[in-house]
Amino acid sequence: MLFGLGISTLGDFIYLVAINILVLNLTGSAAAVAGLWMIGPIASLVTKFWSGSMIDRLNIRRIMIGTDLIRAALVAIIPFFDSIWPIYVCLFFLSISKAFFEPAAITYITHVVPGNDRKQFNSFRSLITSSAFLIGPAISGALLLLTSVHISIWMNAFSFVVSAILVYLLPNVHTDADQAVHKFSLNMMKSDWEEVFRYSQRHLYIVKVYFIAQFFMILALGMDAQEVVFTQEVLYLSETDYGLLISLTGVGSILGAATVSLLSKKLSIKALMISGYLLVAVGYLIYAFSVSFWTVAMGFMVLGFFNSFSGTGFMTFYQNNVPVKMMGRISSIYGIFQSVLQIIFIFLIGFTGDIIPVRYSIIGASTLMLLVSFWQIKLVLKPSKSGYFREEQELKSTS
Secondary structure, X not given: OHHHHHHHHHHHHHHHHHHHHHHHHHHOOHHHHHHHHXXXXXXXXXXXXXXXXXXXXXXXXHHHHHHHHHHHHHHHHHHHOOOHHHHHHHHHHHHHHHHHHHHHHHHHHHHHOOHXXXXXXXXXXXXXHHHHHHHHHHHHHHHHHHOOHHHHHHHHHHHHXXXXXXXXXXXXXXXXXOOOHHHOOHHHHHHHXXXXXXXHHHOHHHHHHHHHHHHHHHHHHHHHOOHHHHHHHHOOOOHHHHHHHHHHHHHHHHHHHHHHHHHOOOOOHHHHHHHHHXXXXXXXXXXXXXXXXXXXXXXXXXXXXXXXXXXXXXXXXXXXXXXXXXXXXXHHHHHHHHHHHHHHHHHHHHHHHHHOOXXXXXXXXXXXXXXXXXXXXXXXXXXXXXXXXXXXOOOHHHO
């Protein structure tokens, strides 16, 4: 499972560099490249209204295999187009497939990984993702020098095929799902929304922790969208310096994920979430107030290192407390609100950056992030809620 996810993630990062270059070479338009980044959230909004209902009712292993093969086919045909619009259409359907694959993968992992081992599994997955973040663009750069942008894209297609084969070799899981597709209807979707709403009312604490974690991530994404502007127009760093900063962030992420992997049995879910959210926020504050390459590098290293702490802690909390039979619907429906907030906040930071200096926008966002981290820590430390952080036994979500 880890190897399959790792191969496809590595392919994603190789592809990420290649597709931007392909579109820029094809159109010569920065706006066309920017359009690539809007397709994903738009596809998520269109898809997540109904995808969770299908994920919870179909065989999740088949969903993962099917979406991997669909993504492989879509990516493989992209180099054959000489117009931007067919590429956009492929990317739209790629995003739809991803909107199915990710909730299905979380549900599958929750089924097959025992409660006591989830924290360590999530830390290993974080380590693989961090490594792919650093190694993928480097491989893509080497491929572009030695071969062509088309080869880089086809390597991503091949990675999805390998991932599908590895998932096929994994065991099937018995669920209450596997219902016929023809049963899908608007009434069923409405019923699912109502069920998720009732669940949210009954488990308000889980919902609060979930949405604070997502809002924290949205703040980070909003600031990340202004990284290039901040480093070049405020700190006057070169493109080479910026590339080095991204590499240092990747190194920090790998070191952090490796630390969590080694100490996962000793670090509690509470300890991971508290240290992770607080110190990621501190890393962004250092970045916001930085005055040189080395101060911003320190901030990037800190936030990269502790991002694995918060991510592993939160994902384990989520898997241990959300009923596995509803996980697809909850992930998808909550994801709608996350996508809306993400689009709004990226536009908001970009808009305020045109009115006030970018540094002030980043300082404001990073200060808000620190306050959000305090709010999350306060929730995690509530004595009456300690049962949500049990690790000694498998919890109800695996039953």
